[in-house]
Amino acid sequence: MDLENSKYEEEVSSIAAIPRLLNSSGCSIVPSFLSVGIDSLSVSDFVEPATTVPPSELVSHLIGTLRKSKGYEAFVDENERTSIITFRDLLDADDVVTTKVSTVMLAVPRLNYGDSILYAARLMYENKLRALPVFKNGKLEGKVTSLAIIKRMQEEGMLNGSIGKIMTPDPICLQNSDGISKARSLMMRRRIDQLPILKDAKLSGVITSDAIVFSYLTQSSDRDSKGGSEEGRFDNPAYSIASVETTVNDAKDPLSKVVQNMLHLSTNYSVILENGIVSGIATFRDFLKLLPIQETNAGIPASIVGLPENPMEAEIVTSKFTASVRMLQMMDPTLTEARAIIKNKQVNSSTMLHQVQVFIDALEWHENYEASGYDLSNIFAEIDAWVKRMAGKHDRKPDREKKRDKTIRKPDLSE
Secondary structure (H helix, E strand, O other), X not given: OOHHHHHXXXXXXXXXXXXXXXXXXXXXXXXXXXXXXXXXXXXXXOOEOOOEOOOOOEHHHHHHHHHHHOOOEEEEEOOOOEEEEEHHHHOXXXXXXXXXXXXXXXXXXXXXXXXXXXXXXXXXXXXXOOEEEEEEOXXXXXXXXXXXXXXXXXHOOOOOOEHHHOOEEOOOOEEOOOEHHHHHHHHHHHOOOEEEEEEOOEEEXXXXXXXXXXXOOOOOOOOOOOOOOOOOHHHOEHHHHOEOOOOEXXXXXXXXXXXXXXXXXXXXXXXXEEOOEEEEEEEHHHHHHHOOOOOOOOOOOEEEEOOOOOHHHHHHHHHHHHHHHHHHHHHOOOEEEEEEEEXXXXXXXXXXXXXXEEEEEEOOOEEEEEEEEOXXXXXXXXXXXXXXXXXXXXXXXXXXXXXHHHHOOOOOOOO
């Protein structure tokens, strides 16, 4: 045995003697002091070119650009903020010929060259994003993506365990008879990009956000072509534009095999099957769970997309919304997600109009609300009042349920 192999075996032996740690998904993770190094890397190690467009860019032109480059997102860089436009955001554009990207873009956090890659991963995970803009000396240099991080994890041997441990279980699925309009509505509401389609309880295809967006245009994919929306396109069945060559894996497949499968087929998902039945779905976001990233307000299913760049304003908004959701969760423990999406519209050089959509999902009910104004703090105060009304409407606290049961008495037949 040579010296190099001997040293390797000593290292393996010493590592094996250390208790294994488990993350929130039940998968083993490498303690930070044994990390192969990704936790010590910075954003600068992952920067790649980013597509940028002006806020006045027509949605039809951007769709053509993304189709040609096989990209997923573009950025709009302005003086005080940077916004992103993804296929998921483009779903909201009804008339792609006249709509400008400024009406559908979302403000996102800016990363700096020296920021930790784990910080970037946490931001992408919490905001359901695949990419974030990277700045150096105040100038947009490029982007960092979840795919680049996952590739590095694959290279470093960090993808241990089976996909069943980290997949999103029981994904929302469409039936073969469902239309594109339902798929579009679900993707916008849930902020997801893929929906499996079932026929006789078996997987028959997957419809994606980019497939829906591409259907907005005519056959021409030229950036300079105007393109046009197809009349009645949302009435067509979802399977008509779905991919039948889907990426699938078994729930017992190792994580590395799933990633290889996704990369080989150039998809951002894999539908997970158990005995031929859809049991889950895995996306790039699910793989980020393997990293030692700490979610803010753990246990409270609240998230905000499009937070303002001003740290104080962002903290005020986050605190208000988190407190509202915490109270709602106390009233109904079946709450699964509460999400706020902030969109901004520049009225003039000094005035910004904020439009906020709120989606709340529990096991047995769903609610949504919209508010707009020029002061985000006041808007979220209005949202807080609405959440409190929802809490009263959907009060399912165990002690309340018991009290209700006690008030239901059989009539006194002796009277």
